[in-house]
Amino acid sequence: MIAVKDLKKNFEGLEVLKGVDLEVKKGECVVFIGPSGSGKSTFLRCLNLLEVPTSGEIIFDGVSMTDPGTDIDKMRQRMGMVFQHFNLFPNMTILKNLTLAPIRTKHLTKAQAEQKAMELLKRVGLEDKAGGYPAQLSGGQKQRVAIVRALCMDPEVMLFDEPTSALDPEMVGEVLDVMRELANSGMTMVCVTHEMGFAREVADRVLFLEDGKILEEGTPEQIFGNPQQARTKEFLNKVL
Amino acid sequence: MEQYAAWKALLVAGEPTTAWQKFYVFFYQAFLENDRWQQYLSGVGTTLLVTLFALLLGVVLGVLVAIIRTAHDQQRPGKHNPVLGFVNGIMKVYVTVIRGTPMMVQLLIMGFVIFASSRDYVTVGALTLGINSGAYTAEIIRGGLMSVDQGQMEAGRSLGLNYIDTMRFIIVPQAVKAILPALGNEFIVLLKDTSLISVIGGKELLYAARGVVSRTYEAMYPYIGTAIIYLILVMMFTWLLGIFERRLRASDRR
Numbered sequence: 001m002i003a004v005k006d007l008k009k010n011f012e013g014l015e016v017l018k019g020v021d022l023e024v025k026k027g028e029c030v031v032f033i034g035p036s037g038s039g040k041s042t043f044l045r046c047l048n049l050l051e052v053p054t055s056g057e058i059i060f061d062g063v064s065m066t067d068p069g070t071d072i073d074k075m076r077q078r079m080g081m082v083f084q085h086f087n088l089f090p091n092m093t094i095l096k097n098l099t100l101a102p103i104r105t106k107h108l109t110k111a112q113a114e115q116k117a118m119e120l121l122k123r124v125g126l127e128d129k130a131g132g133y134p135a136q137l138s139g140g141q142k143q144r145v146a147i148v149r150a151l152c153m154d155p156e157v158m159l160f161d162e163p164t165s166a167l168d169p170e171m172v173g174e175v176l177d178v179m180r181e182l183a184n185s186g187m188t189m190v191c192v193t194h195e196m197g198f199a200r201e202v203a204d205r206v207l208f209l210e211d212g213k214i215l216e217e218g219t220p221e222q223i224f225g226n227p228q229q230a231r232t233k234e235f236l237n238k239v240l
Numbered sequence: 241m242e243q244y245a246a247w248k249a250l251l252v253a254g255e256p257t258t259a260w261q262k263f264y265v266f267f268y269q270a271f272l273e274n275d276r277w278q279q280y281l282s283g284v285g286t287t288l289l290v291t292l293f294a295l296l297l298g299v300v301l302g303v304l305v306a307i308i309r310t311a312h313d314q315q316r317p318g319k320h321n322p323v324l325g326f327v328n329g330i331m332k333v334y335v336t337v338i339r340g341t342p343m344m345v346q347l348l349i350m351g352f353v354i355f356a357s358s359r360d361y362v363t364v365g366a367l368t369l370g371i372n373s374g375a376y377t378a379e380i381i382r383g384g385l386m387s388v389d390q391g392q393m394e395a396g397r398s399l400g401l402n403y404i405d406t407m408r409f410i411i412v413p414q415a416v417k418a419i420l421p422a423l424g425n426e427f428i429v430l431l432k433d434t435s436l437i438s439v440i441g442g443k444e445l446l447y448a449a450r451g452v453v454s455r456t457y458e459a460m461y462p463y464i465g466t467a468i469i470y471l472i473l474v475m476m477f478t479w480l481l482g483i484f485e486r487r488l489r490a491s492d493r494r
Binding site for chain 2: 048050073074075076077078079080081083085087088089090091092100101104105133135146149150153
């Protein structure tokens with residue numbers, strides 16, 4: 001579904017990604033782990049072109065994202081993204097947050113969008129918040145709404161950029177529950193996270209990124225149970 | 241009327257008069273004699289009209305310049321649009337020239353050089369004020385647009401919204417809320433600056449007051465009266481702005 005070939009990204013001379021290859025199959029949940037500054041977030045943001053890769057190719061469902069002729073807005077409508085800092089729109093009610101994109105992109109009519117938004121809100125237990133504003137929600141609630149906002153576009157892939165890193169420890173669980181449910185429902189997911197428990201339990205494949213390169217990849221059992229690289233072992237010893 | 245004539249005669253003759261008599265004579269002379277209040281009233285009308293026109297022009301110009309300049313600055317690296325670059329250059333010159341020269345000088349140039357043959361001083365004045373205000377408003381709006389968290393633009397774009405929709409529904413509404421106090425400030429300055437168009441013959445409030453002064457040789461009452469009228473106008477304006485601001489703050493409820 002997603003194929004990344006030799007992806008490189010420089011920030012003013014600093015080489016953040018030094019050639020990353022990745023293949024994500026439909027329905028797969030891929031989790032990136034690694035120390036901060038290793039380029040995990042940059043890589044994820046390259047997937048929907050929030051960062052423009054310096055070189056390399058990203059192919060999503062047979063279409064090259066990096067080709068200048070590609071209608072990037074159309075492609076992004078098929079890839080949901082969840083951010084570390086939620087990035088809900090504070091000037092709109094929750095319902096408006098959820099329905100703005102589906103309505104404006106003509107993905108759904110207003111009535112359909114509102115129905116879908118309410119259904120999804122119910123699934124994450126926040127249907128009573130539809131008329132409220134983001135400022136009235138807790139961090140965990142905001143992130144659940146942000147996930148629902150992305151889902152309202154019926155994406156084929158969901159990208160999670162450290163979705164629990166800005167949350168109080170108490171609220172991490174409720175967000176991970178939603179993500180777990182999403183993965184179990186067969187959603188294709190690419191996650192960057194520090195939640196090793198989540199990676200171990202939900203991921204189909206774990207990739208350890210270090211210094212702009214994939215150092216090691218494998219099933220959660222392989223990576224957490226029997227890491228091959230010394231650096232992976234060192235990292236896991238520190239975080240587990 | 242007879243009261244005024246009688247007390248005026250006392251004053252002119254240098255007879256002793258009470259404070260109340262003096263006040264009555266000067267006040268009557270400044271505002272009531274020959275129905276002078278009508279001149280002030282039509283002056284206020286012109287002032288408000290010029291303010292409104294200049295405000296609209298200023299906001300339109302300001303939004304246009306601010307959005308072009310922001311769009312130029314937010315282009316993806318390596319994807320520079322030459323047309324946008326050229327227009328951005330013009331906008332920069334506009335802002336630099338307008339902010340770099342005094343309002344009064346701009347009015348004199350517009351009134352006596354560029355539109356030297358025009359007799360419609362009020363329109364020329366309103367145009368000049370609008371162009372002037374646009375430059376300041378543009379920078380205020382640009383500041384507001386830049387103050388909105390970059391994550392908002394990313395979130396909008398990641399949902400597949402295009403740049404214009406993201407600006408319109410997400411960035412601009414938040415920017416407006418942030419810049420409202422600064423914008424209100426600019427509007428108040430604009431309202432008061434309309435008094436400057438009297439230098440090119442625009443018949444607004446101060447022009448009316450100066451006319452009265454030159455006919456009665458008495459400056460205090462017309463000018464202080466004018467100051468009070470401006471003050472009242474600005475206070476009304478501030479009040480309206482406060483209402484608007486409170487409405488925009490609805491989303492801050494917790």
